[in-house]
Amino acid sequence: MMSETNINATENQPKNILNSKLIATVNVGVNPTAMAITSDSTKLYVANGNNYGIAGSDTVTLIDLKTFMPILTISSGTFNQPYTVTLSKDETKAYATNSNASTISIIDTATNQVTGTIDGFNGPSGMVITPDGTKAYVNNYGASTAIPSGSGNTVSVVDLIGGKIIEEITLSEYTQAAAPAAIAISPKGDFVYTANYTNGEPWQGTISKISTSTNTVVDTIGGAPFLASSPFLFGMFAIKIDASGKFAYLTNFGSNNFAPYGTTVCVIDLEQKTQSALIELGIQPSGFDITPDGLYGFVSNYNTLYSSGAPNYTGLTAGQGTVNIIDLSTNLLVPITINVGLSPGAILMSPDGKYAFVSNYTANTVSVISVYGE
Numbered sequence: 001m002m003s004e005t006n007i008n009a010t011e012n013q014p015k016n017i018l019n020s021k022l023i024a025t026v027n028v029g030v031n032p033t034a035m036a037i038t039s040d041s042t043k044l045y046v047a048n049g050n051n052y053g054i055a056g057s058d059t060v061t062l063i064d065l066k067t068f069m070p071i072l073t074i075s076s077g078t079f080n081q082p083y084t085v086t087l088s089k090d091e092t093k094a095y096a097t098n099s100n101a102s103t104i105s106i107i108d109t110a111t112n113q114v115t116g117t118i119d120g121f122n123g124p125s126g127m128v129i130t131p132d133g134t135k136a137y138v139n140n141y142g143a144s145t146a147i148p149s150g151s152g153n154t155v156s157v158v159d160l161i162g163g164k165i166i167e168e169i170t171l172s173e174y175t176q177a178a179a180p181a182a183i184a185i186s187p188k189g190d191f192v193y194t195a196n197y198t199n200g201e202p203w204q205g206t207i208s209k210i211s212t213s214t215n216t217v218v219d220t221i222g223g224a225p226f227l228a229s230s231p232f233l234f235g236m237f238a239i240k241i242d243a244s245g246k247f248a249y250l251t252n253f254g255s256n257n258f259a260p261y262g263t264t265v266c267v268i269d270l271e272q273k274t275q276s277a278l279i280e281l282g283i284q285p286s287g288f289d290i291t292p293d294g295l296y297g298f299v300s301n302y303n304t305l306y307s308s309g310a311p312n313y314t315g316l317t318a319g320q321g322t323v324n325i326i327d328l329s330t331n332l333l334v335p336i337t338i339n340v341g342l343s344p345g346a347i348l349m350s351p352d353g354k355y356a357f358v359s360n361y362t363a364n365t366v367s368v369i370s371v372y373g374e
Contacts (some may be wrong), residue, residue: 017296017325018336019373020356024068025341028061028368030054032359033347034084034126035366038091041065041350044357045094045107046366047082054217058082060096062112063296065350068368076114078105084126088160089133096288097124100143106163120165121156122147128185128192129160130212130341136160137192137210139180149198153177155208157215171196171208178208181237191218194252195239207239207248207268221273238346240297243327248269249297251285258284258305265299267331277331281324287347287358290328291371297326298356298369300344318342319360323369340367 029048036045042065051056058079062072083099087109094107095118103117106125123143129136135157142152157167171178179197186193192210206222238251248270252262261284267277282301290297303324307315312339321344325334341360344367348357356369 015372015374017049017334017372019370020325020336020338021370022338022340022367023370024069024368026063026070026368028063028070028359028364028366029059029073030364031114031361032055032061032345032364032366033082035348035357035359035363036085036087036094037065037348037350037357038087039351041352041354043076043086044366046085046359047085048364049081049099049307049361051082060085060094060107063366065355070131072112074107074114076105076116078103078114082351083124086127086129086136088272089129089131094128097121097127097138099123099125099141102144103157104138116163118158118163118165122152122154123144123149124156125181126183128183130185131189134160135212137183137185137212139183139194141179141181141197142177147177148254150179151177152179155183155194155210156194169210169215169217171217178201178206179209182239183213184239184241184248185212186241186246189243193241193248195237207250209270217355219273221268221270233317238286240290241270241286243288243294247276249288249290251288251299253284253286253302261305265297267324272374279326279331279333281333282322282337283319285324286345289347289349289356291349292351292353296334296371297327298326298347298349298371299324299326300340300347302343302345302361304343304362316343316362321360321363323347323356323358323367338367338369342367 030276033049033339044063046061060074080098080101082096122140125141138156140152154168180194181197182195196206198204211221212358248268250345254261265279269276284302286302287300303319307317323338358367
């Protein structure tokens with residue numbers, strides 16, 4: 001029999017990131033993209049983007065995280081390539097951005113039914129909510145005939161109490177649209193940041209910094225390579241702000257046509273407006289999230305290219321999808337690579353710090369990683 005002293009010693013052993021491993025694969029819908037998780041780490045909502053346009057396949061999957069099994073598929077005529085899911089602060093609602101339309105669908109989390117929409121967007125591809133839960137900021141990547149995908153230039157400010165857009169923020173004053181591909185909010189909620197695709201060329205991407213008190217762009221940060229991507233079509237471009245609000249982490253997916261492709265994560269010092277690190281990893285880094293203890297960053301490598309080159313770019317071919325781990329104290333890779341599904345896009349940590357979830361875009365699955373191998 002193990003002594004009480006030995007039991008306590010075992011329980012108090014430090015967690016080892018090298019024990020991270022894939023423990024489950026969950027079948028979801030067509031082209032899963034971004035996800036949202038409840039604060040008690042028991043339920044996961046997955047947006048199924050259905051970029052193939054298959055009738056009836058624009059859905060949201062609900063997964064029970066006690067069993068790692070899908071328990072419900074939410075369908076609605078309001079869905080049109082749902083791209084992200086964002087929970088309200090009280091978790092009574094889940095907002096699904098419809099990237100091929102002008103709307104956000106509102107899901108009642110008690111019934112898991114769509115109860116309404118908010119209209120007036122243009123290819124909404126991300127949403128963040130202020131800490132007090134009253135306002136949201138939505139980046140418009142473009143989807144309409146007048147402003148097609150990749151040509152958006154605005155962020156919409158939404159009154160969540162009234163359920164309507166109250167202001168539009170223009171990101172770029174120049175001819176070339178910003179094309180905001182991803183959005184993040186600072187821990188205090190005082191600033192919102194968008195990662196802008198711009199024209200899809202290396203070194204041309206930018207970050208717009210928006211003050212939430214004035215709803216104006218107060219700064220533009222640029223200069224890092226491959227700060228550009230097209231998540232609406234091909235994968236996730238991520239921007240993540242750390243708990244201090246000082247650093248932003250950006251996955252450099254690459255150009256809209258996948259050539260050239262990116263292979264790095266860029267670390268931006270938001271106070272100094274400089275690149276503090278450029279971390280080399282896999283082909284087409286896509287999703288990024290930070291463990292709740294703030295020690296590690298998990299990155300998914302999409303690794304999916306066209307089988308034929310320019311000018312046709314036809315036939316997507318997915319290689320082995322992987323996840324890399326970055327030690328955020330040194331910005332160095334941890335010597336472990338985790339194989340996941342095909343075309344891993346978004347990655348999301350559970351609030352309890354136990355798991356990382358990866359949406360596999362062309363595999364139609366979600367991979368579950370045990371963060372410390374527990």
